Amino acid sequence: EPEVTQTPSHQVTQMGQEVILRCVPISNHLYFYWYRQILGQKVEFLVSFYNNEISEKSEIFDDQFSVERPDGSNFTLKIRSTKLEDSAMYFCASSEGPRTGDNSPLHFGNGTRLTVT
Amino acid sequence: DQQVKQNSPSLSVQEGRISILNCDYTNSMFDYFLWYKKYPAEGPTFLISISSIKDKNEDGRFTVFLNKSAKHLSLHIVPSQPGDSAVYFCAARAGGTSYGKLTFGQGTILTVHP
Numbered sequence: 524e525p526e527v528t529q530t531p532s533h534q535v536t537q538m539g540q541e542v543i544l545r546c547v548p549i550s551n552h553l554y555f556y557w558y559r560q561i562l563g564q565k566v567e568f569l570v571s572f573y574n575n576e577i578s579e580k581s582e583i584f585d586d587q588f589s590v591e592r593p594d595g596s597n598f599t600l601k602i603r604s605t606k607l608e609d610s611a612m613y614f615c616a617s618s619e620g621p622r623t624g625d626n627s628p629l630h631f632g633n634g635t636r637l638t639v640t
Numbered sequence: 641d642q643q644v645k646q647n648s649p650s651l652s653v654q655e656g657r658i659s660i661l662n663c664d665y666t667n668s669m670f671d672y673f674l675w676y677k678k679y680p681a682e683g684p685t686f687l688i689s690i691s692s693i694k695d696k697n698e699d700g701r702f703t704v705f706l707n708k709s710a711k712h713l714s715l716h717i718v719p720s721q722p723g724d725s726a727v728y729f730c731a732a733r734a735g736g737t738s739y740g741k742l743t744f745g746q747g748t749i750l751t752v753h754p
Contacts (some may be wrong), residue, residue, distance in 0.1 A: 524692070527683070529683075553741060558742075564746075565746050566684065566729065567744070568740075568741050569741070570744060571738040573739075578738045578739075579728060579741055605739050614683050616683075616740065618740055628686040629740050630686060631676075631683035631684045631685070632683050633681065634682075634683050
């Protein structure tokens with residue numbers, strides 16, 4: 524079964540550094556997302572991306588965050604200047620999008636654990 | 641953010657019996673609900689979903705029930721198997737928002753004993 528793949532599985536960085544988290548969504552999917560889960564907290568929506576632009580973002584997704592689909596297969600999340608509170612598990616997800624009479628679910632990758640020291 | 645709540649942090653069930661996981665929500669704009677299962681070191685895996693126009697959806701051993709008047713949904717797993725042991729998340733989407741903007745509950749840890 525096709526799956527969403529994320530690299531790296533674990534990223535350690537120093538406060539103030541830039542990080543790029545990478546994702547390869549499922550190939551025929553059109554909608555892409557980033558979510559995060561801080562340890563002990565809920566999974567939270569960050570951003571959705573469709574047709575090469577952000578379709579919605581949460582209040583968490585401030586100017587330090589950006590997303591990009593640099594080619595036909597990758598989808599990246601960049602954090603420009605990391606803070607301690609950015610430490611979390613970051614999940615990429617993709618979906619086909621709305622289908623007539625039904626909704627296609629989001630498929631998640633295994634996540635990248637970001638540790639900011 | 642308490643729009644989606646799973647009030648039971650954990651549930652323990654004997655193999656072969658029914659597991660019932662519950663979820664409550666407060667946002668009347670939610671129109672689509674999903675259940676995800678998550679194993680350690682993996683991402684959430686989609687299990688089953690239900691639209692607000694339905695009150696029940698079945699897929700094999702999994703059935704989701706939706707009670708809109710009570711703003712409550714539940715996931716039934718029958719029969720439960722040890723491999724079902726995982727964290728189960730309820731999630732919801734509000735109409736008018738981005739298609740994939742889901743609000744998650746905090747999860748319930750299900751343990752199925754052999």
